[in-house]
Amino acid sequence: MKWETAITNYKNYLRIERSLSDNTIDNYARDLKKLTRYLEQLDKPIDPLQITREDLQEFVYTIAKEVQARSQARVISGLKGFFNYLVFEDYRTDNPIELIESPKIGRKLPDTLSEEEIDALIDAIDLGKPQGERNRAMLETLYSCGLRVTELISLKLSDLYFEEGFINVVGKGDKQRFVPISEHTQKYINIYRNELRNHIDVKPEHVDxxxxxxxxxxxxxxxxxxxxKDLAVKAGVKKNISPHTFRHSFATHLLQNGSDLRSIQQMLGHESITTTEIYMHVDRNDLAREMAKFHPRGKE
Structure with a gap:
């Protein structure tokens, strides 16, 4: 079996059987291609069914010199998934990378923005430009609903249930969830729809x-x-932010204001509560204040 054939089949498996997103599938394929390029450079004509643990161990040693521990762990995890697939499909009887350990990495706490920083970013939008109202509506939606960037750009007119106060969000693996949307955010989306979007020559395939x-x-x-990124420069926000920072801020601010973790999990679309629990560790100062306020010994 050639690598190209195996990778194509694996991508189809991830898409059809696992219902993973195109972005996730592309990341898995990219890591496999790193392995094939490594083998080509060494002039090793080894196919996916013949490669051994020793071959993979050498590859892991090589990438360890080039990438950080987190990236190295991701590559190893992706390779494990690929060889598990070959075992599942009866192409192999073993997973040659199964016993190779990933580097120990600490859990990275997400960057967050304060309410003042979010307001500053939104205030930096030039509403005099044609796309200003759109950009304000997008940032309000990112922050108010905790969306991933792919969920934001895929949001449809038919997903808006403003009378009920919800939007339908299509997340990872095409899983749908209903997320509450405030009247504040609805207002800016309606301004964009009525004052800007109605005047755009919409292509038929993007009409919704x-x-x-x-x-x-x-x-x-x-x-x-x-x-x-451009708005961060204009607003003087020095943090290294991305669309995902708004999602982290959404969850963190909900938690800080008393929301329970299960509700946040549902709104974020996390399959496991463990993923959501990272927000429990974002602001340790809050924990210290809680101790001082409520524990009998803390009051001393």
Whole structure:
């Protein structure tokens, strides 16, 4: 079996059987191609069914010199998934990377923005420009609903249930969830829809997409990153932020204001509560204040 064939089949498996997103599938394929390039450079004609643990161990040693521990762990995890697939499909009887350990990495706490910083970013939007109302509506939606960037650009007009106070969000693996949307955010989306979007020549294939570029097409992930980076410069926000920072801030602010973790999990669309629990560790000062306020010994 050739690597190209195996990778194509694996991508189809991830798409059809696992219902993973295109971005996730591309990341898995990218890591496998690192392995194939490594083998080509060594002039080792080893196919996926013949490669051994020793071959993979050498590859892991090589990438350890080039990438950080977190990236190295991701590559190893991706390779384990690929060889588990080959075992599942009866192409192999063993997983040659199964016993290779990933580097120990600490859990990275997410960056967050304060309410004042979010307000500053939104205030930096030039509403005099044609896309100003759209950008304000997008940032309000990111922060108010805790969306991933792909969920934001994929949001449809038919997903808006404003009378009920919800939007339908299509998340990872095409899983749907209903997320509450405030009247405040609804107001800015309606301004964009009525004052800007109605005057765009929308392409037929994007007629139901909410947020559009000037050519009437769906926005790209890269465009959202660019918009936010530019606004950070204008607003004087020094943090290294991205669209995902708004999602982290959404969850952190809910937790700080008393929301329970299960509710946040449902709104974020996390499959496991363990993923959501990272927000319990974001602000340790809050824990100290809680101790001082409520524990009998803390009051001393």
């Amino acid at each position: 997409i909410l947020f559009l570029n000037r050519r009437g097409r769906q926005l790209t992930r890269a465009m959202i990153f660019t918009i936010i």
